[in-house]
Amino acid sequence: MFNSFLNLCKNILSRIKKMFAETQSRRVKAFVIRSRAAKYYLKNTPILLHHNNGDENRFPNKVASFTKGLPHNELGEVDIDAYSHFLEVLKTGDANAFETISLGGERKLINPQASYAFELVGPDSHQLEIPSAPSFSSVEAADEMVELYWQALTRDIPFTQYNTNPLTISAANELSSLSDFKGPKVYGKVTPDTLFRGNTPGALEGPYISQFLWKDIPYVAKSIVQRYHTTTPNDNHLTSYRDWLSVQNGSSPPTPNVFDPIPRYIRNARDLGEYVHRDISIEDGLTPVLILLSYGNEVFDSSNPYLTSSTQEKFVTFGPPHVLDFVSRAARPGLESAWFQKWLVHRRLRPEEFGGRIHNTITGAANYPINWEVLNSEAVSQTFNMYGTYLLPQAYEEGCPTHPSYPAGHGVFIGAIVTMLKAFFNESFIIPDPVIASEDGLFLNPYDGLPLTVGGELDKLAYNIAIGRNGAGVHYRSEGINSLQLGEKVAIGILLDYKETYNEEFEGFSFTTFDGKKETV
Template sequence: MFFKNDCLIELLSPYLRSLKAFKIRKLAALFYKKLPLLHHPCNKDEERYLNKVASYSKALPHNNLGEVNLDAYNKYLKALKTGIPHDFEKIPLSGLRKLVNPQAAYAFELVGPDSHQLIIPPPPSFDSAEMASEMVELFWQALTRDVPFNEYDTNDLTITAAKELSALIDFRGPKIGGKVTPETLFRENLPGALAGPYISQFLWKDIPYVGTKITQRYQTTLPKDDHLTSYEAWLAVQNGLMPTTPCPNKLDPIPRYIRNGRDLCRYVYNDWSVEDGLTPCLILLSFGSEAWDSNNPYLRSNTQVGFSTFGAPHVLDFVTRAARSALEAAWFQKWLVHRRIRPEEFGGQIENVLANNANYPIHPQVLKSDALALTYDIYKSYLLPQAYAEGCPAHPSYPAGHAAFIGAIVTILKAFFNESFKIPNPVVASSDGLSLECYTGPDLTVGGELNKLAYNIALGRDAAGVHFRSDGITGLHLGEAVAIGILRDYNATYNEQFKGFCFTKFDGTPITI
């Protein structure tokens, strides 16, 4: 059977084609409709503390202790409970800072799971040892921002940080033999991610781009460019005030390869989302067909190559589209479930407790930590030094948005590419960030370096002082769940004989979709 112009063979009549397309979409929708209705657990801190000291409130009006005005907080809650756009316009803000996109929590997606159908565990409670241990880690990350990653094993600060974190109750970072070491410091134990340098090869190697190459030397800030270490500045940003100069951070005039925590902080300040997927995808595509996953149906074809399906446009589309869906899932959890405070806010509460201005139930292991004492010696306050002049973004902490979108991006890349493929000609940045040197350690694989990229982007936000460890790690798993749903829904749309997407999840579990 032919179309009227006799130029294309028609496999299905227009009616049958539309019916099949409808069936594919209907079955995907029914899959999610039949899922059990879920309860979203939270840590109950918002109910437990009537002054909302454990809940996110930046940009609303606060008293001199940084405690939110309860009338304003209740109007903010009303808008979140009703979801009525007009109610959001009634939230009483205190300064120029605006809340970031709370209505994204209500958005729907047409592919993959609905954001409200994904469950994450509650964050650590305000008074817990885990919360305190996460804060101790953040103080150490702030104190070591200028230490090159390749000097962690010899620097006194990073050695001391590893020692203190090893002794903490309920610290959940990676350990070797039960201890945090300079090799595991500020990392996460994702499959293969502890091998080799701290920074992923995908943040160092040149990027092939439209017939040229982009060198990954980025604008960074000067050493010791830390902010919000005075109480007056801290309180001002809680009340929504913005820095008074166009670029209050002190920028380094020389672009550098990412070589320390400060450089990484700046990188995850300037990225939006999809760049973190586009960059590794273009690098992976430059490795050739051997880097594709073995289930790619065109690796076995004698007459065809992939393009719109199972080729570069396919993976480039998926790796970027997954980012927004993951952000929507994170925004639902942030605004409608948890409303967890930011580390910046928690630092102010520590300051008020130790200044005897308030009596909050903060676990003593952060109040008595070496990291906090050293912070006071340097800055004469107990506030958490921020890498960004304006401090954290104007949305709740848990889970981290960067972690959610990089979790989805990395999951898509692992599904399309061969995780065991060895990275050719691996490199490591020099201590000054001006050059790349040859890396000579154990082999680095695509899977391990993608997982490393995931924790680089997620925990890079921790290094800036704007997120807790659990924000990032939970966000990675949430983004992974979003990506798995997208891959599953599209699996019914292909004509090729395809065995499915196979990869290793962040928890080490192999999966086939």
């Protein structure tokens, strides 16, 4: 009896030791995976000296820098003492010091302390870089502004009318004549088919709007129709100088937006601009995930290890929860990398502010070194004929947000999101039953053009979200592709950090980058 009890105790003790050893081994392995990822960035990522375009130092009156929300004089030039203190606060990163920034009105600056946030997965935001923005006096900056004036003039024209409407035809003609316009062209010319579009092949094929912003969204046990509230035609703001100056000083919007009571499918730049006015971040990833998942196994990338398994189905790993997690988790690190660049590196002025510089230069109130291609443009002239000022008409009642322009936050988070989507799904898969919105935005009609692929429509979605706010007057073209590529770097870093966490035999995620290269992570 005693020997039996003793053997039982020995067996229990042996099991406990084995369980402890296995648990300890698991703990060590988990530690190694995490520490190896951290050491990778410590050893292999160089210390970066981030560079901006030099405008902040070039102009003592800071006319080429973002200053909205701080106090300004009658020309809309910032109070230098207030700006200098603002810079000192940004440099220190002291949380309490941010409460001492001198504002010009009631509008607050949007989250500058996010530029100091750390991440536990993927690269640190300060370890990523993007090219400098075009300088204030450059031809490229002037040409970007010409495009923005045309986008404001044409924001109520349906995309399907671009080939026939005199305004969009004039816009394409003038943009073709500019010496440093970076938008897509055909044989060196901007056409109504390439007007205001992104530069990747997918963004240029088929309708202007991605299928993922039109098709019904399968959601739990129902479908969501993608008709959204938008503002009414000609609902444009900050076209009077008094209103413009008031919002530079941080005042509340002087005139409210007027909303269309009928929700509509996105059919013009106003609708798209209002969509990206109201989205936050991960909605733009959730929508395509839910649509793509409804297409079944065929839509998954061939690298998925469960597509060839005869005994197992994907779920927690390489299945819907995995996709949803990675798509959503990419958004905030993307925004953190954008906010670091916005507040601590570039501080580029918004198009709304640039429009004030153009107005004061043409009227003779000031003499800023702005390239003549925008000052003498048909777009600016037509704007004056319509509004009596040379200010850039804004679609949003408040104008631009109170954070710097470069890079575009929407561009970075959608770049990260779309990279994740391309990693999980088959880019060559053809979207079934493609659609196109009617000119009144009330219906979806069948689209009978060339086949539209997942990869192409994801690239198009990226540009719709990244430069959709250009049509509202709050971002420049150069912020599109540079922001998308910054978001892509964020997503690649996250994918790399998770590479060793899978038990499955997996060769890595493969996808096409925004510059057309094939990447495997």
